Amino acid sequence: MKRPVSRHYTEEELLMHYLHEESPEIGVEISNHMLECDECTAVFMEYGDLVETIQAWAVPPLPQEVWQSQKAVLAAQYRADLAAGGRKGIISSLQKSLLTAWNYALENPLPTLAYIAVAVAFALERTISTFRLDRILPGASEVYEILRQVL
């Protein structure tokens, strides 16, 4: 006759024990406890039966022809995607670069602002010198000079 024990294990602990999902030390403790406790053993057995019933829920098998036709459809789709892949590859790498830049900007706002300022100054200088804007818009060079000094 087994001895009555004061501390019982919870149903969750017993289920985890059945599934071997607890730490090995606790596993040994529960096993030892169950040698003396009918109540915990009964719950453990009930969960064991339940898990066995759950795992008996089988899925109706698909006929071989279904797998074959699905495989053919997937292969055709794979080939089509591969053919269109070159263009997509460029777009996706551009998207990735933009995303990386955006993440960098969020993490380092001050250096990003400095980079933008340098890029704007460079573009401004190039624009003025290439299109000779100082001839068309008198004062453009002065504006640029002021901006350059500020930046």
Add this chain to the structure above:
Amino acid sequence: MVSPQSDEDLVLKTLGGEEEAFSLLYDRYRQRIHSTVYRIIQDAAEAQDATQEVFIKLYRSLCDWNPQKAKFSTWLYRMAANHAIDCWRSRRRRRESQPAEVGDREAFPEQPISDAILTPFGALEKKESIEQIRRCVDDLPELQKKVFLLRYFQDMKLEEIAEMEDCSLGTVKTSLFRATHSVRRAVRRGGGSR
């Protein structure tokens, strides 16, 4: 004897444009993906379509798989479970917006039972229990459903599922227990317990 190629090899070859490698991945995982998807959606035709969609998603996002973060199978099961849950949600919305039809039961074809438990006296009782389980799983919250199916049918360890779902082991254990407990209640209500 030719040793079977690892998932990693097949992934690399698929990324390199080798159709044969993709076919091998499909053959290796189709059954397990279909089982997971079927148990979530619980509709034969939709599960078939969803399985195909999972494999299209698979090769389109193969470059996102990080072997240092998760095993290929874990990553794939996660993708399959998430896709199936999306399909299940839209199926449920459709069902709720339409009046019940007589033909609705066709969505749940006869559930086969593993041969191991088929005995003359127990077969009917088991069949009833499985019907209760099926209905109960359909009503489980999403995380519980995912943990339940991946633990009992894909033999994934709870630690792996926790990593995959980006949540604590405790949360996953509680989810599995709650799901199993709900199923236990459902089976008892249905008179299927021993």
